[in-house]
Amino acid sequence: MNALAPAATLTLTAPAKLNLMLRILGRRTDGYHELQTVFQLLDYGDTLTFITTDSDTIELDCPGVDVAPQHNLIYRAAQLIKQTCGNETLGARISVNKILPAGGGVGGGSSDAATTLLGLNALWQCGLDTDALAELGRQLGADVPVFVRGHSAFAEGVGEHLTPVSIEPRWYLVLVPDCHVSTAKLFSDPRLTRDSAAITLAALRDRRLDAQWLDEYSGNDFQPLVESLYPEVCLAREWLAQHGRAFLTGTGACVFAGFESEAAAQKVFAERPAGLRGFVAEGVNISPTYRQLAKFAVSIQTD
Structure with missing residues (x-):
């Protein structure tokens, strides 16, 4: 990983999604459900600002979200990519302008997590490719990979098999x-x-x-x-x-x-x-x- 300039800053949109179609095909033996859906991305979403810091900690400012940091998908995504990069000295301050409704079905939490993976990968210059980031996203939630890959898609399985459309x-x-x-x-x-x-x-x-x-x-x-x-x-x-x-x-x-x-x-x-x-x-x-x-x-x- 290359050396970073102090206090590098990156602001990104975490877009909403709509499910234009969603079918439940059956329940699997592991208890999960087989689905088919079409993810339509929107040019509208939360705004996340990432600033590198000299500390080795992740600081999260997410007004209006009453969730402990360790349970917040943004924080979990940041810690996950930090561990994957293998550099414990990495630090960042993340500020969130949250406009997507929680529990609304528009993918707010999943999109925030994916945007965190993408943003910190770029800011920390981790060098992870899209496949690697999508796999990290899958560990955080079924809808995270579509936001990591960044293309409207037809999805199967529990949402992890994506075909761009x-x-x-x-x-x-x-x-x-x-x-x-x-x-x-x-x-x-x-x-x-x-x-x-x-x-x-x-x-x-x-x-x-x-x-x-x-x-x-x-x-x-x-x-x-x-x-x-x-x-x-x-x-x-x-x-x-x-x-x-x-x-x-x-x-x-x-x-x-x-x-x-x-x-x-x-x-x-x-x-x-x-x-x-x-x-x-x-x-x-x-x-x-x-x-x-x-x-x-x-x-x-x-x-």
């Missing part, structure tokens, strides 16, 4: 009901559908997912159960469904609908019921994190 550009309106959905509660509920038909890779055709493909395969097997357990989610989705096809994302509380333009999405967003939070964001195939890392790499070379 190109998704037709759309703008998304995401609504955030005032409730926290328990993923563990969903997976243990006997009413959960676990026998959906699998989609073959052939169905992805040239791996470009257009509106016709999404109309045919969209849906989320968790949606009926979540709406029965959390009426707030049902109300939000039913309101949004008046303006477009609306679905649950992941195993969280957020619901979304796609629109052809930002103006169309913003118009509906402005009409949402009082007190209902949310945001409008553009779907992207390449993570904004990678654009920012590329600029950082250029800045290092020119310094």
